[in-house]
Amino acid sequence: MLTQEENELLTGVGRETPAGQLLRRYWFPIAVTQDLNDQPTKFVRHLGEDLVLFKDLSGRVGLLADHCSHRGASLLYGRVEERGISCAYHGWLYDCEGNILETPPERNDAIMNSVKQTAYPVKQFIGMYWAYLGPLPAPAIPNLDVWVRKDGKRHVFVHPTMDCNWVQAQENSLDPTHALILHQDAGHRKARPVDSTRGFIDDMTGFEFPLTDYGIMKDEIFGNGYVEQHPIMFPNVLRVHNSTEIRVPVDHTHTRIFEVYFDMSEDGTINDDDELELPVEFGDPYKEPAEALHPFTRAKMDTVPQQDQAMWESQGLVSDRPHEHLSYSDRGVSMLRKMIFDNITKVQEGEDPLAVFRDPNHPMIDTGLTRAVQHRKPLGINTDTYEVATGKLIPAGTHDNVNQRWNKSAPQT
Ligand code: FES
Ligand SMILES: [Fe+2]
Known part of the structure; x- marks a missing residue:
């Protein structure tokens, strides 16, 4: 038997919870390779965070927060190009590290220099995409x-x-x-x-x-x-x-x-x-x-x-x-x-x-x-x-x- 407080401590997954912080020290599979074969983007909820997995036209795979930093539209509908993913709503362009490369129609350097879309490392391994949501540097995926x-x-x-x-x-x-x-x-x-x-x-x-x-x-x-x-x-x-x-x-x-x-x-x-x-x-x-x-x-x-x-x-x-x-x-x-x-x-x-x-x-x-x-x-x-x-x-x-x-x-x- 656990107390209610211990049960909450044990089962937390969110970033703000102690157990969520523990889980963020490990890599987890979040999708299979085939998930990005027909569509370049896939919505993923992982450890309570809403994310979009995507593959850009140069073959790089990224994992970004779902809501665009501009006004919150989902990047699930983003268009991928060589440089990354462009939000469907007004075209803000992100690379796999979450850097903002363009802010159409103007170029807003203040925003580009100060705002970053939340981005996490992704690895493709044994048929799946794996994500790591913890502090960097990321550890290795265990050689099990x-x-x-x-x-x-x-x-x-x-x-x-x-x-x-x-x-x-x-x-x-x-x-x-x-x-x-x-x-x-x-x-x-x-x-x-x-x-x-x-x-x-x-x-x-x-x-x-x-x-x-x-x-x-x-x-x-x-x-x-x-x-x-x-x-x-x-x-x-x-x-x-x-x-x-x-x-x-x-x-x-x-x-x-x-x-x-x-x-x-x-x-x-x-x-x-x-x-x-x-x-x-x-x-x-x-x-x-x-x-x-x-x-x-x-x-x-x-x-x-x-x-x-x-x-x-x-x-x-x-x-x-x-x-x-x-x-x-x-x-x-x-x-x-x-x-x-x-x-x-x-x-x-x-x-x-x-x-x-x-x-x-x-x-x-x-x-x-x-x-x-x-x-x-x-x-x-x-x-x-x-x-x-x-x-x-x-x-x-x-x-x-x-x-x-x-x-x-x-x-x-
Ligand atoms: S909401 Fe994404 S560019 Fe405007
Ligand atoms: Fe069983």
Whole structure:
């Protein structure tokens, strides 16, 4: 449980909030390359800021505040030319750094010398445009194995935008038990559990959260000795199997997930593509009606992502943490919150927070991707099913004994 003040501290994304200042120390994907192929401009809301991404006719990509510095028309309708983007209304011309190059019909040097359109650095990397909204110099995009390994190919999946704060999605990454209860009847499963209350949770015998240099490892220990690992790179990335879910805070109550898959080549073949553009797929809405909020919509609940979204959105636009009751198995959630609070403090003390990399050539972050991809099959664990992991289910009626096993450690705040 958190106080209302702590909940606000945890979930802020705006520039004026401490957590928003923390989030502004990281690069986030904000669009896919294809978004600028047919149109030269795209409206983007990111960390609560309204922005326009554009590509000028000399091929440079910029990210400017949406409202023109003249009288506030949207640069979404701007015309791009060699020198930058020209506001459709009266033609004020901006370059990618936000400098005003022209102020038609007159040339107003006083304005050109004193006014700047808010502008942020953009990078094109693994099929997406990434933005950095923090203090300069910007750090490097981390060399995470899924993003930089050369012995395979990548593709991108963009989930429908979710109507909830990003922390709800990331808390789920530190919540190993839900996977075997919430997802017990996801469409890919072949078996059915003994009862729906425990689902397949008793296939798992425990879990741990060791700290890593870049965040937290989630170790899920199964009955046959297999340990499934899901690394979390602070603050917003989760790797599961061969993909990373990158949770991007759109604003305080909306989150978009860009998922990057790495398809490792069987024989180690090296892929030298620049990967500026990757195959991309956009997920269909996970609820009907798609634009409505809980309880005026209903999630489809057939697939794992649909089930997850149903839980996160039904917690509320911002989860009501002052009224929750954390139990022993929520200790990963508590760890994440503490890590966010600790890193807010670090930023306030002028330090780089966790998982900010200054050297673009830093060693690759090895999250155990090879093991995740190759070592499951010999143990008989199918990528998409848990029930083959053990073949054994705890029969109904023995729950008391099982509960003793789970009640090992006390919850933190
Ligand atoms: S509002 Fe943009 S040039 Fe006038
Ligand atoms: Fe899930």
